[in-house]
Amino acid sequence: MTSAIPCAIIEDEPLAQNILKKYIEDHPALKLTAVCNNAEEAQKVLLRQDVELLFLDINLPKLSGISFLKTLPHQPLVIFTTAYPEYAVEGFDLDAIDYLLKPFSFERFLKAANKAVQQLNKKEIAEQVTPSFIFLKADKKVHKVNLDDILYIEAAGDYIKIMTEGGQYVVNDTLKSLQEELPPVQFIRVHKSYIISRSKIKFFEGNYVKVGNADIPIGNSYKEEISNRLKEKNI
C-alpha cells in the first residue's frame, strides 16, 4: 500500500468520537479525514471526498447507520461500532468488515482495522503493487510486520509469539483470531499451538517440520491434512 487509508467516523456522541480519533491516529495505515455527527453530514462528506473506510455507529439521530449504508451507491469498507449486539447479523448482511461492541480496546480495534487493511491490500495485490503486511501491537508500539518475514506463530497462554526473520513479537491475542487475519494461501495451521508460513518450510521429518531454525511439532489432528497436501504437492 502506498498511502494511508482515508477514514471517516460517523458517530453522534463526542466521547465515543474521541476514542476512535485516538485509535485512528495511532494506526500508521489509517488517516482520519472526516468526523460526522450524523448520516446527513456523512452523505455530504462522501460526495466531496474519497473515503475508503467508515467507522459507523448504528444508533444515529434520524437516519440509522444501517439505513444510511443502504442509501450509498458505492459502499466504502464499513466497521460498525455500537452498543447493540442484536444488529450484528444485519451488519454482516451488509458486508461489514467487522462489528465493534462499545467499549472496545485498541487491540480489538486493531484487529478490525487489520481486516480492512487486508481487504484493500488484496485489491492492490490483484493489481500487482505491493506485498502485504499486518499491524501488531507489542511493547506499547504498533508494528508493521511484513507477512513475508513471518516464520511461524506460536501460542503461549494468553499471548501469541510471532517469530520473524528480524525478531519476535509478543501479542495479546489468540492463534485462532490471528489466523483469520492471515491469508490462508500463505499460512497453515500445523498444531493447536502453531501456525507456520508455507514459504519458510525447510523440510518435514517425522512429526516435525523445520521452519527457519525451529522444529515445529505437527499436531495429530493436523497430520492427515498435511500429508494430503504433501501428496498433492500443495504445501
Add this chain to the structure above:
Amino acid sequence: MVGDRLILCCFCQYYHPVQIIQIMVCCQPPATAIIGNRKAKSAAELKALKAQINPHFFFNTLNSIYSMSLDKDERLPGTVLQLSELMRYFLYESREDLVPLSKEIHVLNDYIALQKIRSDEKLKIKTEMEEDHGQQKIAPLLLIAFVENAFKHGAKGSTGDVFINIKLTTAQNTINFRVENNKGVVDEAGKDDHGGLGLDNVKRRLELIYPQRHKLLIENSDKFFLVQLQLHL
C-alpha cells in the same frame, strides 16, 4: 399528523384533537369487587412490567467513561460514582414497591447528568425539580421512564438542536411532573426499543399501582412531545 394538535389518549390509544379532549383521566372505573385472584394477577403483571432501563444506556455510558479514562478526564471519578449509584438503584433499591421520592429524584438527576455527558452542545436541557420532598414515597422508576423516552426521541430524532424540559412540583400528597421534548423522526432500523414499548409499559404500571390516583396527559404534536403526569401518592 398534520395541522391541529392531537392528543394521544392513553386510555383508548387513539389521537383526539386538543379542543375536544382537554384532559384524559387514565383510570378505569373500579370493578365493584376486587377478588384476591385478580389482585394476584396484577401483582404478577406488575412484576413482569417492572421497569428496566435500557441496557444500551449502560454500555454507552461505559463507553463514555472509557473515553474519559483515555484522556484522564477530570470528570471521570464523578461519572463513575453517578453510574454506580444508578446501578445500585436499578439493581437493588428499585425492587421495593415504594421508595422515597427524594431518592427517585436524586437518581433521576444522576441519569440526566450521565445523558448530558454523552451529548454534545446541541442538547439544551432544563430541569426544575423541587428539592424538599419530606417523607413522600413513590413507586420506583416511574418518573425516569418518561425522561428516558424524552432522550430517546428528542435526542435521537433530530440532527439539529434538541431540547428537553423537565419540571417537578409537589403539593401535599400530589406531585406534578412534566417532561417536554422536541420531536423528530427516529429511524426504525436503528431503534433500540420495540415500537415505543417503554411508555406503554409505564402507562400500564400507573394503572396498576395508582388506579384512580393519576392523570396522564400526553400531547404528541409534530414539533414536540409533552407528558404531564399528576400522581396522588
